[in-house]
Amino acid sequence: MKTQLLEIVIIEDEEDILELIEYHLQKAGYETMGFLSTESVEQFLEEETPALMIVDRNLPGVEGAEFVKHLRSYGYDIPVIFLTAKDSDSELEEGFLSGGDDYMTKPFRVKELILRVEAILKRSGALGGERIKHRDLTLDISRRELYIDKRYIELTNLEFNLIQTFIRNSNMVLERNFLREEVWGEDSTSFDENRTIKVAINRLKKKIDPNGAKNYFVSVRGVGYKMV
Known part of the structure; x- marks a missing residue:
């Protein structure tokens, strides 16, 4: 809700x-x-x-x-x-x-x-948990909700974990192996690392930047991704 x-x-x-x-x-x-x-x-x-x-x-x-x-x-x-x-x-x-x-x-x-x-x-009792921000993104950690400005954006559990990891490490290059362990954890033992992470980030992009105007993510060739 x-x-x-x-x-x-x-x-x-x-x-x-x-x-x-x-x-x-x-x-x-x-x-x-x-x-x-x-x-x-x-x-x-x-x-x-x-x-x-x-x-x-x-x-x-x-x-x-x-x-x-x-x-x-x-x-x-x-x-x-x-x-x-x-x-x-x-x-x-x-x-x-x-x-x-x-x-x-x-x-x-x-x-x-x-x-x-x-x-x-x-x-x-109004504030029960942590909020973290990056640019116009606000992440409510306890409610596991994302807002862009004041607009609620519905995310899957995996998408929430993914954007939380990026926001907590904004402006840092995150290696694919790090993202796999932080976001997918034990479920990541046997999957195509490059393809799975790329697909997940692209799906997240479509939700938070459907027009591609804000460029939240930068791909670092051969290493991983960075949120800017």
Whole structure:
């Protein structure tokens, strides 16, 4: 059964910061929805169930902590990270008392934000496993699913093992013998190594690059293959 990538809502009134956060979250394998104010957020939450919200406190119209408190009063239990310039002890306490699960102050480090996002998603049970990325490919290891951008690509078990091996060793030349052992394992004792691996890679190519425009794989004559 197909599942969706975890979605994160960001409410941030500075557009450049919003775009920066969205870019890095998407790069880390998440789906995002950005808002420049709290307007329309409740309507969105009536239709969607994001895994996490990142909320600024200095927002037009409604202050961020007040908005989260309002959501909590209506039963929304979505985890919230406050990301704000409000950095006094009393403001931090206010953020947690309003229903925040974590609190970061600006200026902030993107890597730290991503780590905090992952920590909260793991605690909430939303993030149960590892994701690895290469270019526009996102591989969900625990669910054994592949996405190109946000589009689910159905793979066989062998195809999943094959692309996982390539992504974990991207930009490295993988010898055919290595691929045979990693992907086919004990079942590979008696098969035509060159032909079987070539056919498997060609089938995978047709699924992830049907037009041949992205050139994920490079054949290295006499050695094996490389994912670029």
